[in-house]
Amino acid sequence: MKRERTKLSQAVATRRAYFAVLAACSLLVAAATAAEWNARNVGVDDALVASTDDATAAGGDASSEGELAAEAKAPALPVADEVLEGHIRKGETLGSSLARHAVGPATVHLIATEMAPVFNFRYARSGDFYRLGRSADGRLLHFDYERSKLERYRLAWDGERYTAVADEPEIVRRKTRIAGLIDSSLYESIEKLGGEVSLANDFADVFAWDLDFSRSVRAGDEFAILYERLYLAPEDEAEFYVGPGRILAARYATRDADHRAVYFEPEEGRGGYYRPNGTAVERQFLRAPLHYRRISSAYSLSRLHPILKVRRPHQGIDYAAAHGTPVWSVGDGQVIFRGRMGGFGKLVKVRHNNGYVSYYGHLSGYAKGVRKGARVAQKQVLGFVGATGLATGPHLDYRLKKNGRYINPASLQLPAGIPIPEESLPRFSGLRDELLSELDPRPLVSGTGAL
CATH class of the missing domain: 3.10.450.350 (Nuclear Transport Factor 2; Chain: A,)
Structure with a gap:
């Protein structure tokens, strides 16, 4: 809340x-x-x-x-x-x-x-x-x-x-459904249907462990959002709209996959998003550590270095983004390095569970409180995009190691999230069926409808 x-x-x-x-x-x-x-x-x-x-x-x-x-x-x-x-x-x-x-x-x-x-x-x-x-x-x-x-x-x-x-003013919550087809970007498609940018951000956050909306969106993809619209009703005054509240259920369908999630609280006041089978949407790592414009260099074992002009492995992903763009940790962990390191320039390294270490290079600076030994949470800002070290322009060099060896972050298969406790499954099943029926009550059209 x-x-x-x-x-x-x-x-x-x-x-x-x-x-x-x-x-x-x-x-x-x-x-x-x-x-x-x-x-x-x-x-x-x-x-x-x-x-x-x-x-x-x-x-x-x-x-x-x-x-x-x-x-x-x-x-x-x-x-x-x-x-x-x-x-x-x-x-x-x-x-x-x-x-x-x-x-x-x-x-x-x-x-x-x-x-x-x-x-x-x-x-x-x-x-x-x-x-x-x-x-x-x-x-x-x-x-x-x-x-x-x-x-x-x-x-x-x-x-x-x-x-x-x-x-504390009285808040009136009304369920609303917005659904449509992607014709450009997710954000533009939602805005065309009357949704706010904040609603698009929240929707992207729901599926941040499964989809990278900076590059995974294709024209014709389907989306649907069941969410709360918040209104204030002051005494002796007309009710008026404040903004979007919590997303209750969400769906994003591509040619290859159909992603669905519903909000559920296993314990009162402590909730999250779960797939229809009861597993948590949240996973150990996010798909990307920032909002970026494009991938300027993919993971490769033989890349022509843009400055050194020699072929050498590039065991990471370069994300081109504006100077100063926030860079966040892909998962919970502990900072094990913060400083300059050769061609990486300003670098932050975070150690995660299960033998993983993530690297964030070419930063222009570090976020407050990020220092060696500090604990960081998933999506906590570590620093900001820059061009320090061997770099031709502002971008993030993101790398991931597993048990001391570099792996391709784009091909990492993340395990399913923690499931709902067995004693909560009956309550979850009832709420899931109700919300998903409201999310997709009729054939998909580009438009909105209040329930």
């Missing part, structure tokens, strides 16, 4: 209409003495000083636990509310952004401290929207913070104390 919410947060623009201006005019807010108020300014949270550009790399708690609640109480003053709103700009912190509205560090500290249980402002990022209500003398009455339509937070004074909550 976390992954789904992150994806939707990136897919949609900020919608500010959800914030209701709080009826704070009836609230009487405490006034602190100048000394008391300034005392609360000491040690403004580091989260307000760190740049939003570094947000994804930071961690830890935003601040101490609600120390300001008791100090917020004081004799009441007449209130005349003022509402301010804005967005975090690139390079700004919450503090510097609010300073543009003449909001002082004491109020910023109060917001960060009281909202720490629900949101850490170290993760504030450019584009986040906020709305602040304050009294005529500048005292905070409420603060709303929105990162996307699906991620919103609110801080409000309830007459006695500040209360912070994460506002």
Whole structure:
């Protein structure tokens, strides 16, 4: 669910209409003495000083636990509310952004401290929207913070104390089927039928262990996707579409094979994609370690080297791709080398189970955290396409060894994935039959249909 919410947060623009201006005019807010108020300014949270550009790399708690609640109480003053709103700009912190509205560090500290249980402002990022209500003398009455339509937070004074909550909107999920024939690329074919790029990416990920959509797609191939379309239904507002949710069932058929998969959770909250026979789609290795333009050089025992001009074995696959394209690990493993190595230039080597070692050469640089001894997960970014070492242009030299000998990655026969536990098979069989009947309910046409 976390992954789904992150994806939707990136897919949609900020919608500010959800914030209701709080009826704070009836609230009487405490006034602190100048000394008391300034005392609360000491040690403004580091989260307000760190740049939003570094947000994804930071961690830890935003601040101490609600120390300001008791100090917020004081004799009441007449209130005349003022509402301010804005967005975090690139390079700004919450503090510097609010300073543009003449909001002082004491109020910023109060917001960060009281909202720490629900949101850490170290993760504030450019584009986040906020709305602040304050009294005529500048005292905070409420603060709303929105990162996307699906991620919103609110801080409000309830007459006695500040209360912070994460506002989780109600999501309406509707099954939808999209199906058609490939006439160019998978992405273009899905977009022509009204599907988003993110849906095409998710579909490609489902079959990433069986198909390399950068080169395996042929005109006339068939595809079908049964997925959730997500809608929000705000109170007193019309329902509107947010974006695609989880793929429930998928099919891709070529002249030679018919690939099908359904989503199933053997345990609540822990699921994945399985073939109709109950084996997991996920395997030890992915078919390709990046999104690439073309294969510039295949595995060969005798290739004319483009620079050295001599024939020698090329026991790997060269993937031509734009400089800086992310390169990921084909499987779980441990980094055993990161550095320069002769003609490979900048190289990463990963050791996997069952005697396999994968090589990623000619990189322009390494991803953060990738170092010798580090554990990496399948599809974790290791580095970026470059042209270091003996290279005529940007590409990835990908190689694979089995028990110390190079093998052709393109001809590797991967074993079937782990099957569903026997006790879950009856439940899986029922769901599988239901989803596959919805996936292919009628003869295939190029079009979409809501169920």
